[in-house]
Amino acid sequence: MSVELPGTVYLIGAGPGNPNLLTKKAERLIKKADVILYDRLVNPLILQYASPETKVINVGKKPYFKHIQQEEINLKIVEAAKHYQYVVRLKGGDPAIFGRITEEVHTLAKHQINYEIVPGITSASAAVASMNMGLTMRSVAPSVTFSTGHFKDSIDHDTDIRNLINGGTLAIYMGIKRLGHILKQIETYTDEDYPIAIVFNASCFNQQIITGTLSTIEHELTLHHLDGRPGICILGHLISYFDNTSICKHEILSHKYYVIKGDKPLALAKAEELYEDGYQCLIDFDHHYHVSQQHLYNELLQYKEIEYVYV
Ligand code: SAH
Numbered sequence: 001m002s003v004e005l006p007g008t009v010y011l012i013g014a015g016p017g018n019p020n021l022l023t024k025k026a027e028r029l030i031k032k033a034d035v036i037l038y039d040r041l042v043n044p045l046i047l048q049y050a051s052p053e054t055k056v057i058n059v060g061k062k063p064y065f066k067h068i069q070q071e072e073i074n075l076k077i078v079e080a081a082k083h084y085q086y087v088v089r090l091k092g093g094d095p096a097i098f099g100r101i102t103e104e105v106h107t108l109a110k111h112q113i114n115y116e117i118v119p120g121i122t123s124a125s126a127a128v129a130s131m132n133m134g135l136t137m138r139s140v141a142p143s144v145t146f147s148t149g150h151f152k153d154s155i156d157h158d159t160d161i162r163n164l165i166n167g168g169t170l171a172i173y174m175g176i177k178r179l180g181h182i183l184k185q186i187e188t189y190t191d192e193d194y195p196i197a198i199v200f201n202a203s204c205f206n207q208q209i210i211t212g213t214l215s216t217i218e219h220e221l222t223l224h225h226l227d228g229r230p231g232i233c234i235l236g237h238l239i240s241y242f243d244n245t246s247i248c249k250h251e252i253l254s255h256k257y258y259v260i261k262g263d264k265p266l267a268l269a270k271a272e273e274l275y276e277d278g279y280q281c282l283i284d285f286d287h288h289y290h291v292s293q294q295h296l297y298n299e300l301l302q303y304k305e306i307e308y309v310y311v
Helices: 024-032 070-083 101-110 123-130 179-187 217-222 237-241 264-276 291-300
Strands: 008-013 035-038 055-058 086-091 115-118 144-148 169-173 195-200 208-213 231-235 257-261 280-284 306-310
Touching (some): 008 024, 008 070, 008 101, 024 086, 024 115, 035 070, 070 101, 123 169, 179 231, 195 217, 257 264, 264 280
Parallel strands (some): 008 115, 144 169, 257 306
Antiparallel strands (some): 195 231
């Protein structure tokens, strides 16, 4: 078979973490990929959909650390496209929402490399879905804004809160670290003690929802150990309609990990089922792990509660 190079780069959204929220198209392309360059927030289980021959490269940027710069990632993608036909650039959530996609697309266009964007489920959508709500609500929240709490070079810009003040819903990505600053900023514009929900690890086995108001949320957060976990802040009147008692299945805080052994398609199906029930799992393909999986598997062995499932 002749291989046409440079290859095509697929900029794919991996969703908020739960493999059941991966799109069919994303799954198909991951299975076909020659190389996958993935971000920090991509659930490693999703990488297990790839073939053992697929090269898997971690290009995760740790927030607030100079880990790997965007320019470096751009070059790695271009390099990959020169050597492989199916290049998957896998990002958490939707790649078009705070996913630095424009920079990557510009670089690919400059190098005349074909690319395609494959949308994913963004964490704000997953967060409200797990609260049995929407992001907008008739007569209550007519609009929604996706804002960021983190800015280039960690400069202290103000978060865009205009929509909240105008009666809409505000979803703040990357806002946990600067939450105090953002709350103060809102308080300078209004006396209203807006309700707020922060959803950590939306859609995953370790999801946690913390609710409060502008004046109480910081205290609420100190009561939990959530440092370092991805969390999305949802503010607005609509949050007062959140019925905490309606959460059951998605709030199973299980610390049990499953390792599934056996035939790959069956193992993946089992993993999806376990995720649906609120558990964390990995697949043991007769020790043919991707590098990323080996690392994760070793980490996992340190947990007490591991159950092996044979399919
Ligand atoms: N493209 C991503 C956002 C990337 S910015 C998306 O569409 O979701 C990274 C921020 O997204 C995190 O700081 C956090 O605010 C949010 N985030 C990503 N995954 C999340 C998850 N599973 N639960 C809660 N917030 C998440």
